[in-house]
Amino acid sequence: MASPTTPKRPYAPRLPPAERREQLLDTALEIINTDGVAAVSVDAVARLAGVTRPVVYGQFTDSDHILRELLDREGRRALAQLAAVIPADLTTADPVQTFTTVARGFFDAVLAEPARWRSILLPVDASPPPVRKHKERSEALVRARFADLTRHFLRGRPGAEDIDVDLLAHLLLNALEEAGRLLLRAPGQYPPERLTAMARFLAETLIHRYP
Known part of the structure; x- marks a missing residue:
C-alpha cells in the first residue's frame, strides 16, 4: 500500500x-x-x-534591515506626496496660508496612503533599537528643515529674535504628527477639515504675536 x-x-x-x-x-x-x-x-x-x-x-540580512529599508522607502514616498503642496518660492509666500496648506496636504496624504503613514508615525519607542536610531536620525533632518522654514517666516519680525526657533519647530512638527495619528485612529472624529482648522489657528496665533 x-x-x-x-x-x-x-x-x-x-x-x-x-x-x-x-x-x-x-x-x-x-x-x-x-x-x-x-x-x-x-x-x-x-x-x-x-x-x-x-x-x-x-x-x-535580518528584520532590522527590512525595517530600515522600509522606512527609507516610505519616507521618500511620503516626502514626494508633500512636495507638491510646499510653495517653490517662499520669499513671497504667506506664512499662515503656507502652514495651513502644508498641514492639509499632509492630512490628505495620510488619508491617501494610511499604511505608509502608520509605519512612519509609529512611536519611536515601538521600534527595535537599530531601527529607532535610524528613524531618529531621519526625523532630526525633517525637524531641521522645518526649523529653517519657521526661521524664514519669522525673520525681521519685531521680538522674533528671542524665539527658540528649534524648539518651536519641534513642537509644531510634533503637533502635526499627533494630528496625523488622530486621523489614522479616528478619521470620523478627526477629519482633515477639523485638523486643518486647528493648524491654521496655531499659525495665526503665532504670526499675530509677531506681526
Whole structure:
C-alpha cells in the first residue's frame, strides 16, 4: 500500500531581484499595519509572501534591515506626496496660508496612503533599537528643515529674535504628527477639515504675536 504523500508547498513565482525586494517590503508594511512593528521578522515576511527564508535572506540580512529599508522607502514616498503642496518660492509666500496648506496636504496624504503613514508615525519607542536610531536620525533632518522654514517666516519680525526657533519647530512638527495619528485612529472624529482648522489657528496665533 502506497504511503500518503504530503502535498508540496507551491513555489512563489520567480521574480527579478528588484521586484522581489519591493514585494518583501510591501509584505513587511502589511505586517506592520495588521500586527505592529514588533511582528516583522524574516519568518513572518517569508510566510506571508509565500517564499522561503533563503529568498528573504537573499535581499535582507535580518528584520532590522527590512525595517530600515522600509522606512527609507516610505519616507521618500511620503516626502514626494508633500512636495507638491510646499510653495517653490517662499520669499513671497504667506506664512499662515503656507502652514495651513502644508498641514492639509499632509492630512490628505495620510488619508491617501494610511499604511505608509502608520509605519512612519509609529512611536519611536515601538521600534527595535537599530531601527529607532535610524528613524531618529531621519526625523532630526525633517525637524531641521522645518526649523529653517519657521526661521524664514519669522525673520525681521519685531521680538522674533528671542524665539527658540528649534524648539518651536519641534513642537509644531510634533503637533502635526499627533494630528496625523488622530486621523489614522479616528478619521470620523478627526477629519482633515477639523485638523486643518486647528493648524491654521496655531499659525495665526503665532504670526499675530509677531506681526
